[in-house]
Amino acid sequence: MASYNRVILVGNLTRDIELRYIPSGQAVSDVTVAVNDRRKTASGEWVDEAxxxxxxxxxxxxxxxxxxxxxxxxxxxxxRLKLDRWETDGQKRSKLRVICEKMQMLGGRSGGGSEHHSSQRGGSGQTAENHGGYNSQGADDYSADSGARDAQPTGRGTGYDDPDIPF
Incomplete structure (x- = not known):
């Protein structure tokens, strides 16, 4: 039987990151991400849940x-999800956590503490992976507002019936 263990989260950090290094020299950090959900109850009122x-x-x-x-x-x-198990004072405990394999910063310079942001093809933000290291196009590509994009056509303006347009 096949298995699949994949988690994708979009949320906000709940505290500043504390970086530490294990004896082998590898960096590690434990963070908490708050993922917000907004839904309507049976009575019709909106409820926010983190x-x-x-x-x-x-x-x-x-x-x-x-x-x-x-x-x-x-x-x-x-x-991916990982179940941690341990025993404290004779009681067995367990906790689910996510082991991050890919991380992408969202928002811009004013978006929650990011000082720099890199533009990349296919999306905005910086991506880091355990496989291959930090994926950036270089320090010269940093921009203050990488989320800003040129306006894209909506298909309702004049000239959209032109047969020479390739879409």
Whole structure:
């Protein structure tokens, strides 16, 4: 039987990141991401509910996050679930956490503490992965507002019936 263990979260950090290094020299950081959900109850009123998810960042993910993110920063996390088990005072305990494999910073310079942001093809933000390190096009590509894009046509203006347009 096949197994699939994949988690994608978009939320905000609940505290500043504390970076530490294990004896082998690899960086690690434990963070909590608040994921908000808004839904309507049976009576028709809106209810906001926050879910707090523990996430472990390793390697370059942890280093990049500690350098550019702070409390309240929006972030996208992709990873896998891991069940931690331990025993305290004779009682067995367990906790689910997400092991981050890919991290992308969301928002801009004013968006929750990010000081710099990198533009990348296919999306805005900086991506760091455990496989291959920090994916940036270079320090010269930093911009204050990488989320800003040129206006895209909506299909309702004049000239959209022109047969020479390739779409």
């Amino acid at each position: 879910t707090f998810v523990d996430v472990t960042l390793w390697g370059r993910n942890a280093e990049v996050a500690s350098e550019y993110l702070s409390k309240g920063s929006p972030v996208l996390i992709e990873g």
